[in-house]
Amino acid sequence: MSGPVMTREEAQALLERVMGFSKADRVQVSVNSFRTANTRFAANQLSTAGTVDDAGVSIQSWYGARHAVARTNDLSDESLRAAVARSEAQARLAPEDPEDMPLLGPQTYVPVMSYFDSTSELSAGDRAQAALTALSVTRASGSLLASGFLETRASALALANSAGLFAYDRTTSANYTLTVRTTDGTGSGWAGADNPDWTKLDFRSVSSRAIDKALASRDPVAIEPGRYTAILEPQAVGDLTQLMLYALSARSADEGRSPFAKVGGGNKIGEKILDARISMISDPQDPILLARPFDGEGLPLGRQVWIENGVLKALNYSRYWAKKTGNTPTGGPSSCIVPGGNTSVDEMIAQTERGVLLTRLWYLRQVDPRTILYTGLTRDGTFLIENGKVSKAIRNFRFNESPLFMLNNVEAMGPAQRLAGTESGGDVAMPAVKVRDFNFTSLSEAV
16 A cells, blocks of 8 residues: 555555456455554553554455355455455355345445545654643642543545446544543543544643543532433533434334334324424535445435434435335435534523533433433533532433433534544534433432
8 A cells, every 4th residue: 555545546456356356246345444543541641552554355245146245354366366255155155135236336426525644644642742631731630530542543445346336435533532530539521522634633622621520520419310401512412312323214114113103104204303403414525524425335425314403304215125115225324413503501501590411421222212212321520500500510310311302302502513432433413402301310329
């Protein structure tokens, strides 16, 4: 490779070489080349740093409706031939797939400029200097311990098949997450930031937020569980709301297995399901998101409005289910943004007589897929609001809540911000929100 990841020309040449080894009826090959670099610190000490360079090839072979996949990261002709032969042997043994679809032919993709040299060419020294924005403060304090993780990634994904498809996307990401705890064990604060461009991360701001939350959350007091007005910072909103992406399956709705199934059959496209201020959009070209413009099959991903002004506008149609139901396939979404409003968290607090401020949510597990109900814990900074001010730190809660319930009780929203930690694995941006009747079910001993 001429750089940390394959160029378009290098990837295309490799894919054509691999397909040239194939004897199957059909073949699809992908190559993912990447460089990841990270710096980890804990208990106020830098602990590890490393860089990984790799490239993996995946070959899927078909004989009729039978297909199988083999993978290798050895790019020699001998290894690639062996991987192709392995995928073909396994395909001959596989059962016929009743939902098998023809390969996609040539496609057109929207351009997304999400590769930044500032990220791909970063040094270990640069990452260490970023870590010191927290460590220099916590070491000097005598009462704070910082643990964090900085990771950069440069990657290129290319996909080609025997029907003439070729797709290529190159991207970078820079991620910083930080937890600061007090040495007395009673306070914990978290903050994070993520961007394709390293130069856009404000490390001092992230460090200051985590440190301030740790100090403010010391010696929390218990309050009764129940339904409270809650102000959720963007990360907390995203922790719960992005899980809706998993529920947007048209097939699940049409088969009566989701909250978007209509009684008597069909789905709820066109019906109001959330507060009228809520929209949910996937858009690879959104400047906050800058996501991959195709899915794993090579299907183009453009701007897709799932929810608009509270109304369900679309569901996720796989190619098979779209053909079966006479609809257009949407592709698997790689991004999600809820655009939000213009009310700051400080303004939300000032307008709240009594409520709870949440930094983030943790350890979410599904309770009921029919309502997208999840249980989980608050974490790393939970505070009581009284008479328009944060009055004290409070003990963490377990909650039972659904994004469908929460986003029907909206009182105010802030602007969308890109999240540093996501369950969906995609590019996600969410606003802070103020909601009514957030359901805290019990207290937690966790800090």
